[in-house]
Amino acid sequence: ILLASMDGYRAEGDWNQRITALAMRLRDAFGRQPQLAAVWGRYASSGAGSRLVMEEVLQALRASGLPDEEIPARYHRLAxxxxxxxxxxxxxSTITPDEHEQGLELFRVAVLGADPERFPTLAHFARDVRPLGVDRHAAFEGILAAHLADIEAAIRPR
Structure with a gap:
C-alpha cells in the first residue's frame, strides 16, 4: 500500500504542502484497503514503500528549516x-450500516440521556458533541493542520 501510494507522487510545494499531500495519499490508499490500516498502525514496515514515505517526510521536514536535531522527534510524532x-x-469504514446505526443510537442515548446532576458538562454540551465517526475527513485534515502549525511555530525565529 505504501509503495502504491508513492507511485506517481511528486514532491511539490513547500514542506507543509508536501506532508499534507502525502498524508492525503496515504489516507486514500489505506481507505481502499482499510483492513490493512490497523496492521500498519501496529507494526513498522521495512519495505521499499515505507522507506519512500519516510524519505519524503524527512526531506520535507528538513526543507522546513527545523534544526536537524529536532527532525527525528518531529518525524516520529507525525508518523x-x-x-x-x-x-x-x-x-x-469497515462497520456495516446496521452497526453504524446501532452505534449512533447508543451514542445518542448515552450523551443526550446523560444525567445533568452527575454529568453537568456533558449534559450542557450534549446537543453539540458529535460521535467519533462523524466527518472523519474534516477531523483528519484539521488535526494534521494543527500538528503542522505546531511545527511551523517551532521554525519561526525566537
Whole structure:
C-alpha cells in the first residue's frame, strides 16, 4: 500500500504542502484497503514503500528549516499521528450500516440521556458533541493542520 501510494507522487510545494499531500495519499490508499490500516498502525514496515514515505517526510521536514536535531522527534510524532488517524478512520469504514446505526443510537442515548446532576458538562454540551465517526475527513485534515502549525511555530525565529 505504501509503495502504491508513492507511485506517481511528486514532491511539490513547500514542506507543509508536501506532508499534507502525502498524508492525503496515504489516507486514500489505506481507505481502499482499510483492513490493512490497523496492521500498519501496529507494526513498522521495512519495505521499499515505507522507506519512500519516510524519505519524503524527512526531506520535507528538513526543507522546513527545523534544526536537524529536532527532525527525528518531529518525524516520529507525525508518523504516530498519521498511522493512528488512518487506522481509526479505516476502522470506522469497515462497520456495516446496521452497526453504524446501532452505534449512533447508543451514542445518542448515552450523551443526550446523560444525567445533568452527575454529568453537568456533558449534559450542557450534549446537543453539540458529535460521535467519533462523524466527518472523519474534516477531523483528519484539521488535526494534521494543527500538528503542522505546531511545527511551523517551532521554525519561526525566537
Amino acid at each position: 504516530v499521528l498519521l498511522s493512528a488517524l488512518i487506522a481509526s478512520e479505516a476502522g470506522i
